[in-house]
Amino acid sequence: MSSPRKIGQVLSSPVPGQEEAIQGWIYRTRSSGAIVFAVVRDSSGVIQVTVKKGNLPEGEFEAAKSAPVESSVIVIGKVFEDKRAPGGYELKASSFKLVGGADPFPITEYQSEELLLDNRHLWIRSREQTAVMKVKASVLEGARAWLKANDFTEVTPPILTQNACEGGVTLFKLKYFDREAYLSQSAQMYLEALIFSLDRVYSLTPSFRAEKSRTTRHLTEYWHLELEEAWTDNDGNMEVQENLVTAMVEQVLKDRQAELRLLGRDPADLKEVRPPFKRVRYSQAIEALKAKGFDLAFGSDMGAVEERAFTAEERAPIFVTNFPREIKAFYMKEDPTDPATVKCADMLAPEGYGEIIGGSERETDLGTLTARLKAQEIPLEAYQWYLDLRRFGSVPHSGFGLGIERVVRWICKLEHIRDAVPFPRTVARCYP
């Protein structure tokens, strides 16, 4: 007898009559007197197992008949083509061993969002969740491969910090012995410190935001891909961004087309993602939105509704550049050709999915930076080390932060960002 194979392998090259062993979990069962149909799943797929009384020991038949959904099993049997079987092939069992029984599975045909979230540790076994996690792995794989090929060094910034990177964004505060510290909401400043020795760096870390945001695109804990490069202006950085995102999409298209289809995303949608991405200045975006009937003035930020309208018809991400200085962070460099604005770019995912990257060229002038901090009433003490970076061989540099789950949400066409992460942390939920 051969050693167990993955169900996906068995189905991809089925040899009628060949004996196979599989190990997995019961997805559904139906019984009809002396015959039991058990659909078994593993990480690679599902197959119907047909268990007939008399073809195997009586105890094993009884076990198959009464095994609840999500029981774990090892099945040996011969593969046969059968039009009546879902998937076209089935395994006729000669051995059915129950490994772990199961209580009645709490997730059934009828589900509410609350039930699924309360039972997230069990719901992640679903085919949809499994597909999303596979796509996410490919997104990260594609990113890391591209970054390595382009000479970016992965670095490991701290998660515990005393810096509030972006003024106004809420931090999770915690006790750090006899002092206070925060969970990091961005590694940017640490990456800026690291470019002086490594030139081009990136990090992949969790970021934490204590915003009480109840939306389909916010998590309080999310995976943040941040990148910083020396000797590069905002335009150069945008090229990095569009090539990186394209590499992510290409990796997914290479390895995960079946998963995309299962999730309702036509892989063809993503084939239009290739550089260069469209570039639109903020002022042009405002004018375009006004033409669509939105009531906006220069200086007001694009809201969710506007952002959705602006990207609804797009098939690939677009950049919005040159936001007004007043609504952006203190470290963004003023654009000398348009001093009301800063040299920044947001990358918006198409189809209304909205912002996936926020990036900018960084202010390098010590005086300007200090003035901006004061103007935003940010205490200077905690930033002395950061300001030092401008005192010792400052160079033009740019960088950005990308929300991994936002990219996954867009690629997988998910309604809610919480399904882009196995155990979502939102304002109302930290369990399981």
Place this chain on the structure above:
RNA sequence: GCCGUCGUAGCUCAGUCGGUAGAGCGUGUGACUGUUAAUCACAAGGUCAACGGUUCGAUCCCGUUCGACGGCGCCA
């Protein structure tokens, strides 16, 4: 921080113009040798979120609290 919706069986919901409740699924028992989240029969299963008020009487009306979900703002 603001606005909105909801909370009835393990699950999804219906219902009671105020007189303490039903269905489907699931579960249990039985039947069935080709099912497709099978079918048939029988059965068990409920402090109607919590607390307070109005009332002869509240799951239903009113108030408060808690919890969940949705939207806005903010961001990735």
